[in-house]
Amino acid sequence: MTDTPRRRRSALYLPASNDRAIAKARTLACDVVILDLEDSVAPEAKEAARAQAVTALALGDFGDRELVVRINALDTEWAAADLAALAEAPPHAILLPKVNGPADLAACAALLPGDVALWAMIETPAALLALGQIAAAPRLAALVMGINDLAKDMGMQPGSDRLPFHSFLATTVAAARAHGLGALDGVFNGIDDAQGLVAECAQGRRFGFDGKTLIHPSQIAACNSAFSPGTAEIAEAEAIRDAFALPEHAGKGAIRLDGRMVERLHLAQALRVLATVGR
């Protein structure tokens, strides 16, 4: 199987109130642009930000980048107007913050234009307890970690290894995989900490995320690199593909390759890696 899901290595948030950032996003190497109407926009700028998001979407020119708008939470005074405005210029997906359970997603989906997907932020304690039901919601296409809000609501101190979050990172990826959804890791707040970013991207990849949400253009290159297969991974995938293609391995489920067992599930994984790099 060589299905190639959409690449979502790097998803850059930007306040929709910031027109310079919107213009810049059209030139950046991120896979996803998330126009934020929520926490990065001050209450007094909410209406202007919404109007700027609609204008940006109508103008387009974002190339292949997937366009997502994070609206305000459903229990705020702004959410209904956000959804109504986006019906005029629909993005690829709407990201709903502060999701507590599947009812929030159903309420949002009922107001969405037909072909717009729904993404859910996993950033409340209630969402962690309802992950399975959230992930099963109709029209949902991706789960996005919200580490800052989780840390706030749970009184947690993430630390550089994010140890208190490990179980949540793993169960979020499990919920996404069980329902065929994308899974994006949370943001790294240290804009000037390049080493810390590299480490956290690598950690997110080990947990199985497709990519990471970002807050600054300077974070994109490291993130794209961390969530792309490296030279060794590509070479290994080619070796597995080539080994299973040998006549002596025809019809075998498991073979020996370089001193270890390789099964057809590894072949499927290898073919997916190769598909992402067009081989």
Ligand SMILES: CC(C)(COP(=O)(O)OP(=O)(O)OC[C@H]1O[C@@H](n2cnc3c(N)ncnc32)[C@H](O)[C@@H]1OP(=O)(O)O)[C@@H](O)C(=O)NCCC(=O)NCCSC(=O)C[C@H](O)C(=O)O
């Ligand atoms: C964090 C920032 C406020 C830093 O801003 P600033 O110091 O002004 O940035 P620079 O001077 O370094 O900017 C240089 C140029 O790059 C553009 N820029 C900056 N950030 C972005 C961006 N995110 N996207 C596109 N372009 C960007 C600037 O406009 C400058 O351009 P130019 O003037 O033309 O040279 C700022 O980076 C920022 O606002 N970042 C995004 C913040 C955000 O969206 N936050 C919400 C998401 S995070 C979150 O909520 C996570 C989750 O919910 C949770 O709970 O964890």
Ligand SMILES: [Mg+2]
């Ligand atoms: Mg948040």
